[in-house]
Amino acid sequence: MDTLLATLVSGLVLGSLYALMASGLSLVWTTLGVFNFAHGALMMVGAFIAWTVSEAVGAGPVAGVVAGTLGAGLIGIVIERLVIRPFYASRNMLLVTAMTTLAVTIILERGAQMIWGPRLKQLPPLVDGEIRLFGNAISAHEALLLVAAPVILIALWRFTVSSKIGRSLRAVGQNQDSAALIGVDVPKAFALAFAISAALAGLTGALLGSIRFITPAMGSEPLTKAMIVVIFGGLGSLGSTAGAAYLIGFIEAFLVLWVGLYWTPFALFLLMILVLLLRPNGIFGKR
Amino acid sequence: MMTRNNLLLLALFVVLAFVPQVFTDGYVRHLFIIAFIYAIIASNWNLSLGHCGIFNFGHMTFFGIGVYTAAILTKTTGVNPWLAIPACAITAAISAVIMAAPVARLKGIYVVLVTFAVNQLVMQLVLSQADLTGGAKGLVRLPFLTIGDYSFIRDYKLGYYYLALILLGLSTAFLILVAGSPFGKSLKAVRDAEDYATARGISVARTRISVLVLSAIFTGIAGGFYTVYLRVASPEVFGFSTMSLVLSMVLIGGINSVLGPVIAALALTFASEAMAGIGGFEDARYIVIAVAMILVLRLAPGGLIQILERLMPTGRKPATPTRSPA
Amino acid sequence: MTPLLDVKDVQAGYGDMRVLHGLSLHIGAEESIGLFGPNGHGKTTLLKTISSLVRPTAGSITFDGIDITGRKPPAIVEAGLIHAPQGNTLFGNMRIAETLELAAFSKRASNGAQKRLDEVYALFPRLAERKTQLAKTLSGGERQMLSIGCALMCAPRLLMLDEPTLGLSPRLKEELGAAIGEISKSGVPLIVVEQDIEFLLSHRPAISGGAWRRRARDRPRERARP
Structure with a gap:
């Protein structure tokens, strides 16, 4: 019973992480029709900026998280301007931007290696101590992640459904010309969606930076998992993406319990291929 | 079909055949060997990405499968490298079938996601199966390539150079043949006018599976050769x-x-x-x-x-x- | 009297294909005009050029005495020059009420948005009945109503309607025609693009003057794809 509950909690932590990552991917996809390969690298940059502000500058972990979020958001705006916007009119926009954002990943990862060096870094937790959840002790910081993820996701959802600006992002994603004809500045909407998504990645990285080590390659594993999430859940809606994220988190945690760390990647891989063969549109996906 | 580009290619290969006469040191030859291997991977990737328009981001999987097939066969089971390298074509082709099965029915961004995810998952598989693959450290000190008593490492890698060049030549000839065949034409139809292709009785799914398998063959062999040449297999290839x-x-x-x-x-x-x-x-x-x-x-x-x-x-x-x- | 909208010698097209070859048109503050002609003659392109979805390569467009040539679409909407596209081009996954509320996006339109929303619902009671329905589930006629409703939410000073009755049944045409007449009577000048000349002429009291005149040099070298 204890192991079961521990597995549930660990699945919840993983699910929160994947949900934060995948929702950013989903926002950019639904607004711009671009898949941002640099999303994992943006998360990594957020973690490094948070570390610099918190540890190197000494401003403390809260300032670090804020700086990591804003810094990644700003870099997101630059990325959108330099490697996405020039290709809007391109016939192969989807493929071309996949390639340019992949190139940006290399630039960010190697750039981080040059700036911050190879030494492993870690952030102190935002909150100290432990919390008991279903009789399992987890660090208060992980508990914070558990609470923060749904709060952020619901805020993002409310933003796109209820606010004028959020609605305009959805409108642009569904029909650029019609959105322009009611006065929405389409390029500005694109930049905003990209910035929000990047800031979300930066925030995730800054939060993850006190659970895992901060390295230039730290973004690639969460990105891969977020990709599996969107394969399962589709990219179309925030709700199904978040649902799939928690599902994958639980599946991964239970696989670790049943088949061990050694075989988990293999089992996850097999599962993905099987699901795709049986249901090419994913579990929740309607496309 | 001797188009001007094919003539240029032929001229390039003739020049490359004489390169070892000019550059006698092992280092420059090493660079050429690595370049030939990359050339095989890149031009075969182009078969699925360029000719057939499959948004394939998992091509390096085939190369990595080749690398680890050759490494495990030669190091762990003691198979002769000369047999291990062609065996990579088979394992790479099998991995292509596994990747292609879901990809054949998907469209657009989902092809990018699935092919990329397959690549990443195979890497994590390799990392996690440390007993077999050496994990993050990889496999090192693989056996040399030899003919009788002659080791290919001798004469400043002359043997490796020509073997790599021959592989590139075979791969290029293979690609030109595929592109020029009726199948090659159906690839372009699938890329440019999927509906038209379907209407003409071309199975889009089958064409995609075939093209991924074809592009995996020489890529896998290149992976096998790469690892036998460097005597190292590391997960970095993914x-x-x-x-x-x-x-x-x-x-x-x-x-x-x-x-x-x-x-x-x-x-x-x-x-x-x-x-x-x-x-x-x-x-x-x-x-x-x-x-x-x-x-x-x-x-x-x-x-x-x-x-x-x-x-x-x-x-x-x-x-x-x-x-x-x- | 200076015209409300003055289009002078405009050239525009898509890529290498030029569709408008030096077109001129003007409309006064009190009048409404209809543009008719078969498919592929650049009527839609003209509207897109005026609303700046298509950038003109030559010529000038003046609205209310201000040069708006090449301005961004939001600036043109802000000026009150509104283009209602064909109704099948809306936001499929948004609800009617959401869409109409969002349509009052510009600063100019956000004043009195609630009042205009009531007017739109009064003009098109069907939309009021289907407030929470997704746009993609609407019928062709309802989509046209939503498209026109959106344009009205933008607080137009000049309204351009692109084939508002395309593919509709005679009964629905009649209904939309009446609504367009209402809009015109409320004092909003209109430019209506229509293939159905009889429909335009049957609303003569509302829509007078104007026609799609094509001079020899206006003839497109290539026709736009239908």
């Missing part, structure tokens, strides 16, 4: 850096062409190596290549080959691939 390096060769060389990626592989391998010689440029050279990739996509989407064709005035129209469905 990583972002190797992938984007090879992808930049495809793009800079020119999508849709056979010659372009080969030339780009040569140029980029030497450029990258030259930059590595500059102090502190170990990481920066990847940044330079990534920036070059973005610039090419922005300024010359046709790649190097199109620029070359524009520079060389000929009587007929440039041999850019026809956009009309065959």
